[in-house]
Amino acid sequence: MSSAIIVIPCFNEETRLEVLQFRKYALAHPKHQFLFVNDGSNDRTALILDDLKAAVPESFNVLHLSQNQGKAEAVRQGMLQAFQSDVDYAGYWDADLATPLEMIPDFIHQLDQVPQLSLVIGARVKLLGRQIERQQLRHYLGRVFATAASTVLQLPIYDTQCGAKLFRNSLQSRTLFSTRFLTNWIFDVELLARSRQLEKFYQCDSLETTVYELPLNRWQDVAGSKVKPHDFLKAFFELCSIYWNYLRPSIKKPFATLSVQTGSDQIRKVA
Template identity: 55%
Template sequence: MPETVLVVPCFNEARRLAVEQFEGFVKVHPDLRFLFVNDGSTDNTLAVLRGLEERDAAHFSVLDQQPNQGKAEAVRRGMLVAFETDARYAGFWDADLATPLEAAPEFVDLLESRPHLEMVFGSRVKLLGRSIERSALRHYLGRVFATAASLTLGLAIYDTQCGAKLFRVSPEIAALFQEPFITRWIFDVEIIARLIRARRGSEQPQPEDVIYELPLRAWHDMAGSKVRASDFPKAIFETLRIHRKYLSRRARSDR
């Protein structure tokens, strides 16, 4: 597998971080490295991460972000570090492993076999033969949000919020992470909006041609999620902010 770096944002993950799974995975896939971003945790997360780094610095590194600044900034800062490595691919993966690590090689294989692709996004599609375990409430709220995100972006995208994404390393992709995100939780939508804005009117391949949604074989809703159903109205409001900032007529004239 080509050199790949996965950024793992962590906030108070000391009790549920599956250390043994991470350590076992890199033994089988030595070309994959993890960059853990401690986002101002108030528990023992930093010590747990430092322990991983001390035992295997070739595969595990730690970026300590103080104070807590939210998942969006943790991912953004981690990705900027990842883009400075010699990795061919860089992405981010949720610390709770709702998407199993075993899915990561499939993301890499897609980018390897399809040179025109620049991004692979995990997609939680409930299909026969797949194990997608998500509460009914979260599923239906997710479908409503996905519709709002698709309308905002003008792209028929099924799942913007799955926490497993991989990117082909390039200056153009790195540029999408240079500025802080204006949204705290739906920065995934903002990444796509930035790509749309950057490619609009250019001869570069358009987002619908370079983004691939990969239906996951397994995804399990984990206890302790930082996202609550009560955050749903806020997420809808943030799609409007994204549209106004990047995709509105005013945004086009401000370029």
Template identity: 45%
Template sequence: MVRPRVTLVVPCYDEERRLRPEAFLEALEAHPRLDLCFVDDGSRDGTRQVLEALRARASDRIRVLALEQNGGKAEAVRQGVLASIAAGDSLVGYWDADLATPFSELPAFIEVLDREPDVDVVLGSRVKLLGREVERRFHRHVYGRAFATVVSLMLGLPVYDTQCGAKVLRSTPTLRAAFEARFQSRWIFDVELLMRLVGAWQGEGLEPARKVVEVPLRVWTDVPGSKVGVRDAIRAGVELAELGRRYGAPLRAARRS
């Protein structure tokens, strides 16, 4: 049986210094089913040139989408995913440019989608287990746990980690519809995406808990140079309340029915 290829969207905003072209080329070599779609999110530095040089070295497997204006990670990922679906890719995903999640984790994601035809969404999950290298700073770990607990209650789905930058998705019509409209949240669009999907699955009479699988990562490194700070953590809380107002009531109603 021919296994579907997977295209990972890599959003890049001012990543000239953090991007490691060799790591991406090595990943293409190690994972024959992998293609990459970089989205330059209106970077002000030399990101575009770095990406073009990278594409020239593997032009059959690398696409570069250049957005003129910075629109934030949510919009960059959305544009990349829509372009990949339009190109006919049946597995799409997104992966942070800093490679905090190394590509060596990718097979675990793809295996789930190969094995479980009913599962459409695979999330990387930063569970700090003994024997694993998941190095989140303490305050981010604690904040992340609190955040995920609130999100779990809102979704009615016990998700451990919504904010990991590594996710692989099956490009079903429901998924395409979930990416159609711009996300209202700039910082926690992953949650908004899940809210849209859970709502849609409930509408189709499907059990959301059977559609999403979390893969506990073996390695996750907190790569320096993150552009997310304390203010963003506060904004994330505000955005979560806004998402609750917009998507919360229909989700609760569907759970009761």
């Protein structure tokens, strides 16, 4: 199986980190590594992560941020470090394991089987035979937001906010994380908006052909989530910011520079 690094952003996760689950998975999948990003936690999270790394250093690594910078920046810094490794794929997963670790091989299998894919996104679709347990209010608020995000992105995507995503380790993927995000709550949508810009300015393949939504077999709301219902209001303001900064027709240059390899020549377009 292909190699992968999964970034786990952590902020005050002392009571929710399932250390045994991570160790059990690492033992069964030696080609998969975890990079925990301690986002300035002020509880015992740092000590727990350091102990985990000391116990199994070949499977676990820790990046400590000196102060809390928010999930978006924690994920971004973790992904940049992960991409520097010689792995096939890098992604991020929620620390509470609402999406079980056992789903990771399914994400990897999809990227292995379809070379043109650059990103696999988990989708919390409640179907017969699947165990998707979400609070009713959050589910319906999420559906309204997902519809708005789909409209802004002009992309028929079902679930932008699931905290399980896996990227192919490529120049294009690295470029998506090269600069700080403008948003914090919905940086997942901002990543897709950045991809739209790469389509526009660098003629990259479209999201419709490079992104795959994988319906999850199991997902469960975990107590202690830091996302509250009123945060969905913030998300709509951030969605407006994403449209204005990335997707409005009058934008003349992209958010970052991408080097495009064509045969033996390298073409660099400067933002």
